[in-house]
Amino acid sequence: MNLWGIDLGGTKIECAVLDSKRNLEVVARMRLPTESAKGYDHILSQIKRLIDMVAEQVGEQPTKIGFATPGVLEPDSQLMKNSNTTCLNGMPLKTDLQEILGVPCQLANDANCFALAEALMGAGKEYHTAEVVFGVIMGTGVGGGLVVNNKIISGHHGIGGEWGHNILEENGEPCYCGKAGCVEQVISGPALERFYERESGQKLTMKVILERYNEGKDPHATATIERLLEFYGRAISTLINVIDPGLIVIGGGVGNVDLLYTAGYERIRKYIFNNGTITTPIVKPKLGDSAGVFGAALL
Template identity: 60%
Template structure:
């Protein structure tokens, strides 16, 4: 029996799943372990081996290959990891070390690409655009990122990692000149405008009060808080600008909005209207802007589909 093995490597948890078919309903086993990242790089490798062994024991199966969703990206030139907030991974030859430890070939993609691949293959996209050619997965949560999926000539979808391993890195394009400082060294990146913390920071600066994004949106809808309205208007306007750029460059069949900010229903109505202001298509948006279907399963399912 052919099986699909995926590992979602997070900063606090490592999740593994084995699927008997490319379907969210075909899970044979799903397990989690603590990453215990402060114990270092080799300990993370050991935890992954431990998790895979548990899944092998529970299923009685042995993987032919394993897909991994990771924080950060793999640099094809240096053959090492970069840009990971699990900092002990940076500069390390993670794929090679995993293959040595596990004894099977591995495939890696960052977590945003895994989200995009999962939604393109098992989630929201096939139900709406089964013959898609290009899908972009947007993450707008604590951070902001993106994943880019194409369908190959053989009909199979693949992650576009790119020449430098940064394909889909939408979160660190400058959206607001002179905006908030970003950890990447620039100012006003998408992440520093459209992430949940950035939107809450803007509200706090305007109002002097701390509120969660959901409460800010609710207060805007109720018409009781001009600072909430200013924050939501800022979100919608910059969402329209940033998504229009994606569409202008890639013209994807669908864009799936993940992360906590992606739950804001106004993005699918008023947000799309803002895209129309900026798109280079006479104000017409045919691109499907979709809610994700797989929730927190997207990372591990996308890794399995690698």
Template identity: 60%
Template sequence: MKTLWGVDLGGTKIECVVMNAENNEILSRKRIPTEASKGYEHIISQIVKLIDMVKTETQIQPTAVGFSTPGTTDPTTQTMKNCNTTSMNGRPMKADIENALGVPVELANDANCFALAEATMGIVKDVLPDAKVVFGVILGTGVGGGVVVNGQLIQGRHGIGGEWGHNFFEEDGVMCYCGKTGCNENVFSGPALQQYYKKLSGYDLTMKEIYELHQAGTDPHATATLQHLVKSFGRAISSIVNVLDPDAIVIGGGVGNIDMIYTAFPEELKNWIFNNRKVETLFLKPKLGDSAGVFGAIELIRGY
């Protein structure tokens, strides 16, 4: 039996899934804490510990392992960059994991794995199985993206394919950790929207609470915040639609749980798309939830 091994490496937990390659049956699923505060070498040791646990349980040896990571591998230096688990930055993680496990590994960032999973195993496969181009969006604590064309990730020359969260949006915007001001991430991520609401109202609420107030129709500041989300997202996503013209856009992350955006975003996009105000791109809710990362990691090594 051929098996596929995927690992979702997060700052808080590491999850491993082993799947039967023939029918996608899950044979094993385990997770342990990352304990990232203990440093890079400890993270590698936790990966080895988890893989050993799964090998013992299944009595199966992996031939390759795919990893969803909180950053990306620089194609030139083969070291990690843009990781919010900062101890990984500048480290040759792919080589270190391969040396530790003794098998080939493939790495891609979490937004790319989300997009790949939803395109090949998730909602896009269910709703639009003939889709050629899919853009996956993460709208949560941060803003990210991933591009999938004909079932393959487009990671790019610099390894930053799909990094839409750090496109420039507004001249006088908030300073971003990436060194620029006014990035998409600082306009319509969850924390950015909460700050927008706080400036209007003086209150510090969660996005869930803000959305509930908007739905109740009792708080004009909440409604203004949702309108700000729709208008800014519609304008920002138009650059993706005008360049890639995706068949479908899948929206993950906490902000993606807001039902209204699946009708409001296409309407706002009409104002910016270069297509005579006609929008046929499908905006879809993800199917795989927090499993998308590990399933995307599995897809990285399906061809091995």
């Protein structure tokens, strides 16, 4: 049986079809632009168009489809919330998809799909004993997904794994969620770039800030990366203290900073509730930008 997945992103919609009988071999993969500025109904029509194109390529129609979505479907109301593709918020996306596509649809947050794919097809394959896998997203935003025994834990409110909106810095930057000093407003890429600009008066990308840190000649770059490492250590230690996963996989652009896995790991040791002992594997993802769409198919 083929497994169909859609990754509904802010700029692109991607469809992948996996063959469950052939070790999840990729049968087909195709993308279309989301064109979210044209509104909710246009997104639905783009999804339908993409699925029809892929169905023609593989010679069969899907019998069910998994979707990785920005934001999450509220369990009680069955309406979307917390999506940065704002035209999705408040809409009955699952109901509308099932109506327009004529097949059962399963929706999960894109960070949850990332965590599921990495647990089953990516980094998790090297850590077979890890019953609890936490997938961290550290990029433009900060999100996360929790997988226990190969199953996404979406939670009572559908916000399981949302570690990015806990307060990390008292009196910190205001967040769109209504709080201030959230993890996302401290260690996301844009937040770190804003910190550097406040300190130096100069606007630089994280890539250049990291280069300047490595050169050791820019005190503002040093302060920015030190801020990242220290607050990363605090934030990840809280995750470990609460759920103690057997594996943490870190995706997103900031997750490519190699210092997180060395100096950052030592910062976690300072705060973990385990007498300074930490053996949790914390690794980079194996699937690249395929994790979202593969995770959707695995739903």
